[in-house]
Each structure stands twice: as structure tokens, then as C-alpha cells.
Amino acid sequence: ILNVEQSPQSLHVQEGDSTNFTCSFPSSNFYALHWYRWETAKSPEALFVMTLNGDEKKKGRISATLNTKEGYSYLYIKGSQPEDSATYLCALDYGQNFVFGPGTRLSVLP
Amino acid sequence: DAMVIQNPRYQVTQFGKPVTLSCSQTLNHNVMYWYQQKSSQAPKLLFHYYDKDFNNEADTPDNFQSRRPNTSFCFLDIRSPGLGDAAMYLCATSLYRGVGQPQHFGDGTRLSIL
Numbered sequence: 001i002l003n004v005e006q007s008p009q010s011l012h013v014q015e016g017d018s019t020n021f022t023c024s025f026p027s028s029n030f031y032a033l034h035w036y037r038w039e040t041a042k043s044p045e046a047l048f049v050m051t052l053n054g055d056e057k058k059k060g061r062i063s064a065t066l067n068t069k070e071g072y073s074y075l076y077i078k079g080s081q082p083e084d085s086a087t088y089l090c091a092l093d094y095g096q097n098f099v100f101g102p103g104t105r106l107s108v109l110p
Numbered sequence: 111d112a113m114v115i116q117n118p119r120y121q122v123t124q125f126g127k128p129v130t131l132s133c134s135q136t137l138n139h140n141v142m143y144w145y146q147q148k149s150s151q152a153p154k155l156l157f158h159y160y161d162k163d164f165n166n167e168a169d170t171p172d173n174f175q176s177r178r179p180n181t182s183f184c185f186l187d188i189r190s191p192g193l194g195d196a197a198m199y200l201c202a203t204s205l206y207r208g209v210g211q212p213q214h215f216g217d218g219t220r221l222s223i224l
Contacts, residue, residue: 043200051209093211
């Protein structure tokens, strides 16, 4: 099982700023990559599932890309809002199990 | 709303005293998972059930056991909790164990060991 890394570990941005963070993996022998948003005191919520190199997904102000050849996925948030404050987790889907990264904790300051 | 429910939200137990965490689901999903997450670390899969078929991860300590008496319920039993077992425990479900199936999570149980 490979290590999944996420960077930065945490960041603070001002309301209205756009931001992005990274999920990186040393090998692309997985079936899919998932992004989750985990707000404090709530359950992790599925954002995106990506399966193909070059995949791009978008939901409102949040989008994600996948580059399996270079071993990373980016999550972008345009015009951050306080309600975007959460931990963002990526997970590699091996079919039988997921391997999660440690997450990026985002704080959006009003 | 269909959901994954974990009880209790917070659990305190004594060193060495057995504890059981509960998960129930109304999604009628075939697969139920238990994860352990320690502070600032990645959630780590302990085991999962595909229907009644139990699948243990190779590095899950023997101290951790699980039961799934029916489709809706799954329990995590820690036989003799140690201080290192203090963590957030997440239950998740998925319809199938297939590629690209998202997992649906409960709110978690935070376990403290005295």
C-alpha cells in the first residue's frame, strides 16, 4: 500500500481568495481517485470521483483535476467562503479498499 | 433521509476495559467499513464487510474485532483498549465494492482512553 500525501497540511485564506491544494501519489495503479470534504463535527462528504488521466470535475466553485502520469490531483476553490472551511481528503480507490491521504485543513477567514 | 449513524459520538473508556462502537445504516448498502483516524493522520482502514464476508486488513491488531449481525448494523469491538487506541473511528458504507463507488460516512465516534 502506497503513501498518499497531501499538501499543504493546513492553510488560512481570506474570504474571496481562490486557493488550491495537492494530492500526490507515487504510483497510478489505482482505479479511481476520490475527493472528500470533512467539516468539523460532521461526516466526510464525497465531492468528486476521477478515473482517467486528464479528468476534470467541477461542482459550483470547486473543481479538481487528475494527472496520473505525474502523480497528482489538484483541488481548486474559487472565491473561498467561510463555509468552505473544512478538511479536504483525497483517497485512492483500489476497488477493495481506499487509501486516504492525511488531508488539507482549510480555514477561510471572513 | 437515508444515512449512516454512529453511536455514541464520544466514548470514554478505561485502559483495558472492552468497548463497543456501533454503526447503523439505512442505505441498504452491501459493504460496511471501519476506519481509525488519529490526529492529523490519514484515516486507516481496519476491516470491512462485504455482505457477511469479513475482510481484515493485514496490519489491523488482533485487539480489534467486528460483527455484522445484519445488513443494517456493524459493530467495532476493542477487547483491551490501550492508550494508543484513542482516535476517531469512522464507519462508512458503499453499495458495492466496485471501482469508483463513493463511500458514505457517519459522523464518527471519538474514543478516549483513561
